[in-house]
Amino acid sequence: MIQTQLEALIRQALKKAQKKGDLPKFPMPEITVTRPRREGQGDYSTALPLQIVKPVNNALKEKGGGKLSPMQIGEILIKRLPQADFLDRAELAKPGFINLHLSPAWLARQAGAIVHQGPDYFKVDLGGGKKVQVEFVSANPTGPLHFGGARNAAIGDALARLLENSGYQVQREYYVNDRGTQIETFAMTLWRRYQQLFGLDVDIPADGYPGAYMIDYAKIIREEHGDSLLNLPEEAIIPRFRELGLKIVLDELKDDLAMMNVQFDEWFSEQSLYDDGTFARVFAILSEQGDLYEKEGAVWFRASKYIGGDRDEVFVRSNGEPGYFASDMAYHYHKFIVRGFDWVINVWAVDHQNQAKRLPPALKAFGIDPERLTIVLYDLVTLKRGGKEVKISKRSGEIITMREVLEEVGADAARYFLLSHSNEARIDFDIDLAVAQSSENPVYYIQYAHARASSILRKAADAGFAPSDAHLDLLACPEELALLRKMLQLPEVVLFAVERLAPHHLPHYALDLAKIYTNFYGHCRVLSDDPAQKDLTEARLMLVQAAKTTLAYVLGLMGMSAPEKM
RNA sequence: GCCCCCGUAGCUCAGUGGCAGAGCGGCGGACUUCUAAUCCGCGGGUCGCAGGUUCAAGUCCUGCCGGGGGUGCCA
Numbered sequence: 001m002i003q004t005q006l007e008a009l010i011r012q013a014l015k016k017a018q019k020k021g022d023l024p025k026f027p028m029p030e031i032t033v034t035r036p037r038r039e040g041q042g043d044y045s046t047a048l049p050l051q052i053v054k055p056v057n058n059a060l061k062e063k064g065g066g067k068l069s070p071m072q073i074g075e076i077l078i079k080r081l082p083q084a085d086f087l088d089r090a091e092l093a094k095p096g097f098i099n100l101h102l103s104p105a106w107l108a109r110q111a112g113a114i115v116h117q118g119p120d121y122f123k124v125d126l127g128g129g130k131k132v133q134v135e136f137v138s139a140n141p142t143g144p145l146h147f148g149g150a151r152n153a154a155i156g157d158a159l160a161r162l163l164e165n166s167g168y169q170v171q172r173e174y175y176v177n178d179r180g181t182q183i184e185t186f187a188m189t190l191w192r193r194y195q196q197l198f199g200l201d202v203d204i205p206a207d208g209y210p211g212a213y214m215i216d217y218a219k220i221i222r223e224e225h226g227d228s229l230l231n232l233p234e235e236a237i238i239p240r241f242r243e244l245g246l247k248i249v250l251d252e253l254k255d256d257l258a259m260m261n262v263q264f265d266e267w268f269s270e271q272s273l274y275d276d277g278t279f280a281r282v283f284a285i286l287s288e289q290g291d292l293y294e295k296e297g298a299v300w301f302r303a304s305k306y307i308g309g310d311r312d313e314v315f316v317r318s319n320g321e322p323g324y325f326a327s328d329m330a331y332h333y334h335k336f337i338v339r340g341f342d343w344v345i346n347v348w349a350v351d352h353q354n355q356a357k358r359l360p361p362a363l364k365a366f367g368i369d370p371e372r373l374t375i376v377l378y379d380l381v382t383l384k385r386g387g388k389e390v391k392i393s394k395r396s397g398e399i400i401t402m403r404e405v406l407e408e409v410g411a412d413a414a415r416y417f418l419l420s421h422s423n424e425a426r427i428d429f430d431i432d433l434a435v436a437q438s439s440e441n442p443v444y445y446i447q448y449a450h451a452r453a454s455s456i457l458r459k460a461a462d463a464g465f466a467p468s469d470a471h472l473d474l475l476a477c478p479e480e481l482a483l484l485r486k487m488l489q490l491p492e493v494v495l496f497a498v499e500r501l502a503p504h505h506l507p508h509y510a511l512d513l514a515k516i517y518t519n520f521y522g523h524c525r526v527l528s529d530d531p532a533q534k535d536l537t538e539a540r541l542m543l544v545q546a547a548k549t550t551l552a553y554v555l556g557l558m559g560m561s562a563p564e565k566m
Numbered sequence: 567g568c569c570c571c572c573g574u575a576g577c578u579c580a581g582u583g584g585c586a587g588a589g590c591g592g593c594g595g596a597c598u599u600c601u602a603a604u605c606c607g608c609g610g611g612u613c614g615c616a617g618g619u620u621c622a623a624g625u626c627c628u629g630c631c632g633g634g635g636g637u638g639c640c641a
Contacts, residue, residue: 034582047584050621070621095621097584140641181640298639317639324641353570354636379571379634420589421579424571426634428578440603442589448603456600496582508580511589518604527600544600566603 001124001491002086006033006044006100009087013080014048022076023068024059026052033100035489042091042099043485049074049096070096105473107484111539112469114487114546119165119553122490126498127168133335134160136347137257137264138175141249142186143213144401145256148349148381151427153402154418154559155378156347157262158503161557166498171341174253174264175331178246179271180321185209187242193218194241198227211399217248256403260411261559270327278338279322279330282366286315286329291365301325306364313358328359336368345501346375350424353377376501378423384430400431409434412560416443419558420507442511444566446555449514449521451566453548456526458564460541463527467545468538475539479520483543486516487550494557503558510554517547 011031017023029052033044049070057067068076074092081090088103114121136156139149157172164170177183189208193215196202204210221229221244232240250267257263273279286292291302297318303325304310313325322330335344348356356377360370383390383400390400406414408431417434421427434441460466475484493509496502526540552562 032582034584036584041584045584047622050584053621095584177641296639300638303638311638314639319639321639323639325638327641350571350635352636352641355641357570357636377571422572425579426572430578433578440590444603445589448601451603452601459600492582500582504580508588515588521600522605525600566601 001495002102002488003033003044003492005084005086007031007046009082009084010046010048010077010098012082013077014052016080016082017076020080022080023056023073024063024065026055026059029055035492036099041093041097043102044100045093045097046100047097049077049098053096074098102485104476104481107481107488108472108475108539109469110484110488111475111543111546112472114549115467115469115542118549122494122550122553123165123167124491124495124498125167126495127163127166130168130342131171131340132163132168132343132345133171133173133339133341134163134345134347135173135175136160137253137262138177139253140177140182141246141253142182142209143211143249144399144403145253147383147400147402147405147429150260150402150405150414151378151381151418152347152349153257153260153262154415155376155423155503157260157559158415158419158506158557159345159347159376159501161559162494162498162503162506165494165557168343171266172262172264173266173268176246176250176267176269178242178269179274180324180327183242183246184238187238187245189214190217190221190245191237191241194221194229197222198230200230213399217245220248256401256406259403259406260415261561268331270331273327273330273334274322278334279326282326282330282333283315286365289365301329301362301365303358303362307358307361313362324355325359325362328355329362329365332359332363332368332373333366336363336372337366342372344373346373348375348377350377350379374501376423379426381418381427381429384428385432405429405431412447413441413443415559416441416446416507419503422502422504442507442514443560445518446510446514446551447561447563448566449517450548450551450555450562451564452521453517453544453551454564456544457541457548460527460537465527465534465537465541467541469542471535471539472542473539474536475543477524479516479523480540480543483516483520483547486513487546490550490554506554506558510551510558513547513551513554517551520547 010033011028014023014028014031018025029048031046031048033046036042036045053068053070053073056073060067071092071094074096078090078092078098086103086106088101091099091101093099134156137145137149137152139145160170160172185205185208189204192202192204192208197215197218204214229240283292286301291305292315293300293302298314299316300312301315303313314323315326317323332344335341356375360373360375363370363373413434417429418427475481490509493505497505520543524540526537526544528537555562
């Protein structure tokens with residue numbers, strides 16, 4: 001990555017200046033090279049002279065020497081800057097910046113490098129092969145996924161793709177909450193709906209699931225089993241309907257998520273933690289450590305011991321059922337101790353913020369470093385139709401499902417829109433507006449840029465042209481160099497997005513890139529009949545191929561398609 | 567009460583301590599084109615308010631205002 005190479009160069013300059021006695025010795029500061037927002041300030045710049053003016057002058061004072069201004073320090077650093085093929089020149093700017101200009105010839109050669117290396121050109125190795133799990137969506141399996149789940153899916157899957165492209169070994173997991181109150185109520189509702197299909201005069205439970213989809217589920221069961229389940233023994237009803245209902249819902253979830261181009265490696269059952277003894281083991285460990293006690297008929301976990309404060313957590317409720325804290329503890333014991341993930345990322349909605357704060361330190365009870373669990377919180381999506389808010393409660397019967405929205409706006413547009421906001425910002429999503437604007441949506445603009453690049457390459461092949469790096473030095477006009485600079489930025493964007501687990505930088509970068517590519521397309525004709533232009537055509541074809549590679553790569557990171565034609 | 571998030575252009579939102587940005591909408595231009603799902607130009611701002619740190623604050627710190635969320639037997 002060019003940014004880190006520039007930083008290394010500056011570091012060398014500082015070391016050399018100190019060695020030669022131009023500057024006094026002091027601890028090496030953190031050196032950062034950033035992209036200036038304005039033109040004319042170089043491709044990168046550093047404020048190092050301003051940052052080190054104090055330590056420099058303090059050190060000089062101790063030796064009884066005079067003072068240096070930031071501009072003087074900058075001059076010294078530039079004098080000691082080593083040569084590099086990618087660096088054209090370094091300029092000093094007031095009040096003490098060093099502006100770094102990349103070599104245009106080197107930039108032009110990167111078109112070839114991108115084409116020859118392909119996506120590898122953009123990869124950064126942060127993970128070193130570490131095993132990381134991204135757990136996301138994990139909505140209760142009691143009905144269709146509502147649109148809020150689509151945001152979780154978009155963020156989680158983009159994070160997984162970012163990590164996969166940054167040297168991590170990634171597993172995608174969906175946690176299936178297939179035990180507890182909600183699922184019991186779900187099974188009971190399903191049983192009643194099934195009975196109603198046969199004309200029985202029964203009501204669904206008062207706190208049940210009134211949505212019409214429950215009737216559809218009941219019909220699926222009727223189709224497969226006819227009336228044979230009406231005479232089940234009392235104690236077999238709920239377990240049987242839970243099992244049948246779960247299968248229907250999970251199949252539906254898989255289909256819905258496939259529409260979003262999201263696939264999970266593992267659908268992890270909460271119930272399995274109780275069936276395979278994980279919960280019993282966790283209970284025994286905590287009990288042995290004296291971390292459990294009884295109060296008010298419930299078993300409590302001494303959370304305060306690990307988290308601080310004076311608040312403990314209910315572990316086993318007074319009705320004998322383990323609470324959510326217990327399940328989460330057992331689940332994460334399984335992730336870290338049984339399955340051995342180095343790092344786990346959970347994507348949760350903000351209404352879990354309290355648990356997000358408390359669960360990681362609680363894992364210290366198992367000797368697990370809380371740093372190994374990162375919880376990414378995202379705010380909710382407020383759905384609107386025609387400017388009016390639509391409530392998305394699963395229990396209202398008036399749910400807007402992810403499937404419904406995807407059918408209207410398409411998976412690519414939905415993913416782009418859901419990703420383009422920072423995780424912790426709330427999204428107002430007006431479905432009518434999204435549909436109405438779909439042809440003006442940035443997503444089509446970006447994909448169109450890719451389709452046009454593909455088209456040029458097809459046409460070129462028909463005309464007997466092929467991309468070539470024989471004359472890349474002909475790529476020298478501002479539009480071409482701007483495109484190359486933008487492509488070079490992608491690894492920095494990936495790094496930034498991974499470090500902050502903030503995939504929303506991807507759509508913004510993609511739009512910028514598409515805009516700069518389209519500008520190049522408008523200004524620089526690629527294909528030419530003039531034989532004298534052959535070298536330029538072949539060089540520009542290389543640039544087009546590189547741009548296509550870059551666009552496809554960033555679209556891929558967002559889980560979006562990169563069409564050859566539109 | 568306490569804790570977390572959000573507040574930036576008419577709208578929707580980016581913004582990594584280094585001279586405030588994009589998309590959409592508005593206004594004015596460009597279509598015998600390698601795909602017009604396009605391009606060029608213009609207008610638009612007390613970065614919620616007040617202090618503080620800093621050579622430099624939309625960005626860091628403190629307080630306040632407004633909106634949302636959380637706060638021991640739901641998950």
